[in-house]
Amino acid sequence: MQKFDLEAQGLRALNAALHALNGQTNETAWEVVNPKGSHSIAVGLDAPIELTVHGSTGYYCAGMNKQATIRVKGSAGPGLAENMMSGAVIVDGNASQYAGATGRGGLLVIKGDASSRCGVSMKGINIVVHGNIGHMSAFMAQSGNLVVLGDAGDALGDSLYEARLFVRGSVKSLGADCVEKEMRPEHLELLADLLKQGEAEHLAKPEEFKRYGSARNLYNFNIDNASAY
């Protein structure tokens, strides 16, 4: 186990050490202490390591992650796991705005609540939120899955493309071109797997969720839809 005191050793030293692990490494277990809300912790990783951050993080924790599993034993600031490519990020607490933004792969688990724009423009990432999500979540989301065990705020899935949204609680309002869709057996199966991956299978059953997706009415511009823009 490699232990890194962020306050004493500094962010640059941490990220440089983690980047040096790219490829084959035997140093697969890392702990970061004293994060104290620092920004850009463990960004740009590209190695199959397990890293635990003991405390809360600032902006862009685990940004563009590849391969690594990063656990935050606290809450995360804006832009958590932005543009993640693969691997996993698990946060025990809450996440601020635009968690999982533009993520292209991997798994993001938020065990508390997520704020506004969770999954904005997501492009293949899977996101599981145990609590609630804020307004404009999954705005222009292109692909991937967003699972919310709690409630969703205003304008869920506005201008949605092909991403699938599963919400167990209430949805304050749906955004433009986002509609409720039938939950078919393949979706129940997918959801069961996502709940398991998201360490939430004991918290909810797939049958309790509703599915939302794009009505695909705005995929090609038509003047008769102008009031929707």
Added chain:
Amino acid sequence: MSDFPHTPPRFSATFTPAVNAEIRRAAASGIYDIRGGGTKRHLPHFDDLLFLGASISRYPLEGYREKCATDVWLGTRHAKKPIHLDIPVTIAGMSFGALSGPAKEALGRGASEAGTSTTTGDGGMTEEERGHSKTLVYQYLPSRYGMNPDDLRRADAIEVVVGQGAKPGGGGMLLGQKISDRVAMMRNLPKGIDQRSACRHPDWTGPDDLEIKINELREITDWEKPIYVKIGGARPYYDTALAIKAGADVVVLDGMQGGTAATQDVFIEHVGMPILACIPQAVKALQDMGMHRKVQLIVSGGIRSGADVAKAMALGADAVAIGTAALIALGDNDPALEEEYQKLGSTAGAYDDWHEGRDPAGITTQDPELYKRFDPVLGGRRLKNYLKVMTLEAQTIARACGKNHLHNLEPEDLCALTMEAAAMARIPLAGTDWYPGKGGGM
């Protein structure tokens, strides 16, 4: 029929035939006009400035004999690996998707042969461009199409695009008919649907966030790459100042003459400011913050010749970028293809429906039959020639002004032909020591 003479037909200056045609087109189609390119209206431009060659009060250098250097360093503020270019003319960001793969290859070939950089665009990095570009700037765009950390690390510099001169505040739209399998895969979207490029970054909301975002990009790339910030020419003083505050190594300033792959004509023609008006404000922001020449300024928007290059640099830019001119050098809108442009309802020199993907030149298309017509080796050679000519022209002017480096050109080397140009560029009207606003205002 009356014998009295009639008043001859007279067209309105407001409702011109072109305006009326656009009204009829809008009424029939129900959609605004989308097109590529830059503004087509007359604007105060570099042509409204002239150089004051040396005589007695200044001493010229001998053409083709005395050295006039052209190189430029970019990204010297923070980056471990700043960029050194042989010439101060770079290739502006243009997307794969808007342009064909062979066109991107040709840009890489021509720029590398001329000793300068190319830039990716909305759509990600292609092997054609990376493979043929000695120096490649990777655009980090609001859409984040194709964005990945491997390409960030493969790039020589990163350009955070906040705005574009053709559409400050606006996003883009790649219409469905131009979405090939490859473009769809790179952008994580199905084929055939319109692809919107967002007008703002999804994961930051202002200059303080931008500073943190830039630091994240530096951390991901181990502080090696210069970070450019590109802004559309709208409020250049404040936007330049905020980009500097956010930590930019280089500010890229794009005036409203700058082109786009496809956006609304109303946006291209009615939003933003001419590059002539933008440069002095950006330079003032750099000077006020003690950062002129420390944070480099690249300007773009209608750069066509070595004279434009030299004038931009005399006004305080460190380098320029070309987009539309590079496409023309490759063969876009070539009169040799006139018959085919006419079949598309256009004419060589005016074809701008790039979003339709039917470009006979094979440059702004994803149609394999069309882009096979374009030879990237020949195109690259043409671009190299053009870049060399521009550089020679700029050197010729600089020597005449007594300068042994293009960066030594200065505002005192210029005069203005018109009141508008004098006011915008803050260059004295020819024959005077005065320009409108001198002594007051920003």
